[in-house]
Amino acid sequence: MIQRIITGIIFTLAILAFVVPGYFFKFSLIALTVLVAVMAAYEVSNALREKDLRHVRLLLFIGSAFSVIPVALYPFVSSPYTAFTVYGLAVLMYSMIVVILPQLTHSSDGKIADGIAIAGASLYVSFPLSCANITVLFLRDGWLFFALGLFSPWISDVFAYFTGVLIGRHKIVPHISPKKTWEGCIGGMIGCAAIVAAVFSLLIYPRFETRLPFPAFLTASILVGILLSVVSQFGDWTASSIKRWAGIKDFGTLLPGHGGVMDRFDSAFFSLPLAFAFGLILI
DSSP: OHHHHHHHHHHHHHHHHHHHHHTTOHHHHHHHHHHHHHHHHHHHHHHHHTTTOTTHHHHHHHHHGGGGHHHHHTTTOOOHHHHHHHHHHHHHHHHHHHHHHHHHHOSOGGGHHHHHHHHHHHHHHHHHHHHHHHHHHHSTTHHHHHHHHHHHHHHHHHHHHHHHHHHOOSBSOTTTOTTOBHHHHHHHHHHHHHHHHHHIIIIIGGGSOOSSOHHHHHHHHHHHHHHHHHHHHHHHHHHHHHHHHHTOSOSOSSBTTTBSHHHHHTTHHHHHHHHHHHHHHHO
């Protein structure tokens, strides 16, 4: 437990070293997403290699690199919709190639499943990080929405953990994540909703022109917090399912007591796109 706490503190400080300067210098956040993309591609490819997938590391690194397409477009376009469309078309074409490639190079029909797994893993890594990059570069006050998507899962996780420890009794998905309880899940939603509502009310509402009266905006903020908590917990269960399928305990060993980088960002990979969507609604 002590090791886990120490690692958590160091990890949090390292993330803040990118996020805090990112308020003034956008490319500090881009550097963080690129670093996460590299580490995530490495760790997820290691998991897929446990299933004897061929060329998975190279193909997954290429697929993950699509997350920087919005960065490359930044000097030339100003619309987040354009950046997202170009990314979507590029990753769709790549996925089609990856799925059909095993069929062209191997005689076994079963190899198409390998291509689907690699294409899915590429999307799993690149999609949330491309959303994060578009949020930072193309949305008004993108830093706020980036921070919202990044930190809300960890806020939810803290509240869920302590609620589960104190009163957790009823398991949610014991075959995937044995320690998760309904009580912890609800505690995570309440805690995340409270923090997000406070952030929206104090930082976002005064900065955006909205037709909603404050009580309605506050209610919407609470719902946003609940949704962020829910999707982040789905992100955690998704990662747990992948690890069980691959027969591994953690994605890596870089963070003692926590696992790998993906073990800390699995929930954020689901909340970052949702935060991006909220930012689009408000611009």
